[in-house]
Amino acid sequence: MNSDLNGGKSPRACMVSFYYAPEYSGSAIQAGNLCRHLNRMGVETIVVTAMLSSRLPEEAIDGIKVFRLKVLKSGDFQIPSFWLALCWFLIRKRKEFDVIHAHGTLQHGPVGIIGRLLGKPTFLKVAMANSDIAFHRHGRIWGRVNKFFFLRFDRYIATSEQIRREYLSKGLPPEVIVRIPNGVDTDRFRPCGSSKEKEDLKKSFGFPAGPLIMFCGVIIPRKNVELIVRVFCQIHKDHPTTHLALVGPWPKEDETNPGGYMGNLHRLLREAGLQDHVTFTGYRDCVDLYLRAADVFFFPSKQEGMPNVLLEAMSCGLPCIVSRISGTEDLIDDGVNGMLLDPESVEEFAGALRAILGDPGLRHQLGNNARTSIMEQFALSRTAGRITSLYLHSLSGESPSERT
Template sequence: MKLCIVTHRVVPGDGQGRVNYAIVQHALAVGHSVTLLASEVAPDLVPHPGVTWVAIPSEGLPTELLRNLVFSWHSRRWLTKHAVEFDVIKLNGAITDFPAGVNAVHFVHHDWLRFAKQSLRESSANHPPGLRGLYQRLYTLLNAHWEKQAFQQATVLVAVSQQVKQGLLRLGVPASKIRVVLNGVDATEFVPGSVERDRWGLPGNVPMGLFAGDIKTPRKNLDTVLRALAQVAGLHLAVAGDLQGSPYPRLAQDLGVGDRVHFLGYRRDLKDLMQAADLFIFPSRYEACSLVLLEAMATGLPVVTAATTGGAEIVTPDCGVVLPDPNDVEHLAQTLNALIADSTRRSQLGQAARRRAEAHTWSAMAQQYLDLFDALCCPAAADHPQTANHETYRHHSHLLPR
């Protein structure tokens, strides 16, 4: 099979990039060739004889919006000339407006706007949006428009969670066009263990929760976690996330929990930090499919999340708690109080979380993608790749499993 993947990055340290990195590794292992239209590719993939990297320059521009526009323009020009050379072209969201057979949906901006309406209104009332906030809204609105067009053009949409699938259905995408493939986790990298907390300056003799993610916007919902923490005496919270421009250190002080919240900045040692925590707290207001949630489960941490967090469907009552409402401070506080009071239950939840995560490896995820690609490729297209353009995908969409 000749596979083309269009994505900004194919690297282990990036969410979407990590998914595509796993797909490429698995495709190469079974003898397929892969062409990558990307701005960054992992160094171990570049010299592989089965990989062709078409570098799309987009760095150096001042905003993500401009970088995306430049990437879209360059990738469309290249695909217009070369698309007929491939059996399958896999896009990722609104990365380009070139029509292709498979589009993996890692985020639905239109759905985030629906979830965020109340949160953004409350945030704006307390903190005027400023230029950054206005830019974020413009970025989201434009992406919501572009991705809707991209979804309509694709033959098959791969939703990375049930959350994303429901968002696509709300956009009017037919259910028959959607396949759900959850993201994976490296269960050999993220493993249960114990690490001394003093390397981060954290207290060692107290219950320690962990929150990880973007702490510049209200989407990850750190504000609700901090408000709940004010009602959970004794619980400390380690926060991993870039502090520049974040309003949450000030909020922690205003709520009187500043001495129990430890802002650690952006971390590259998250797997070690997870081993130093007692539970993972992540009630995101909107998440497509959280890698960090799966990583915490693989580390053996009980998780507290919300139904609005993509991937929460794998969090069963025996391995964590899924809150119906991410903004319910009282419910979150009650849940945390119950967990820190019962170390035996935390241990049982963590063991079950590890078992659940072991069923969601990167290789298992990648195989689902390759099975889908195989279903899209008819024998004629495999023998004559010059005829395998995006019209071929439409003609053979009946080959997909129902």
């Protein structure tokens, strides 16, 4: 990192994320991880977010100063109310940061314009492919408003090849787009040191000793959890010692709606007589320990940006069977460090899972290669270094070329 580009000073970054801890969001998790690593590298960061719960308006989380802005509780005007509060915050706090980095598009619209007024470089990272900047889906008026705001940022971070192509399709010139993937903390997310460590972790979480298949994430239709359950019901008769762990929260409304998504999953398991072979853990902070306890990672999501949890599973040395979508294609070399499959095909996933469960050598090979891929290309320290370089080159007026 060459801080001479900024007069010998490290840059100070204001991270804008509508959702932030304890609110659960993949983009918010990645923002928090990035902030912690930037701080270690000498880049001072603050976070501004929406006050969506009863937490304090200002607090420190993991040494990072977090400001929460009051917004309308719900409805069509919640996001515009955040825009107004955000604009006033950025103006008031303008002397406390050098750059503004928005994590996600829709909730952070005016950042680009405010940055220009303040003379601060602005950066946008799209969180979800085929969604955040699919303006035709936002309605006639809001689509135009969101596109207007989107085009006012200085630099655009593409975490995946599909997102880079989406940027280009919206008319952005290639020189303002920088490919920087999400990163993962490879010290926290690491393989087990021994088979005994894995056995002890399984026991501590109440899992049986056999092969453990794991999914981590919010249990919603977009994550395609129903496919996981259907595949598990299909393969369990051939692999009766396997157990499935679904690690993550689910919408509160599903808890009281037997006809909802969760209710349907439980119905499928009851009909197959497999309720005792599947664990719904709910939200867990220690995802690293759960992943370390697993033997196979199962991720058939239908839509992502670059999924944090896949980075984490690969970093833990797990063989991963995942859907062929944006982000996963940038991480998985099919048959080398994981398997890429059709997110609509129960049969493809069932075949892949049978192959991995039936061949310990294949499990070991895919898992080792996954860990190697992460260490070489997707370590969070590497991502944080490239982000820091991007900030510095922007502050110096240089082009954010692939040198970042």
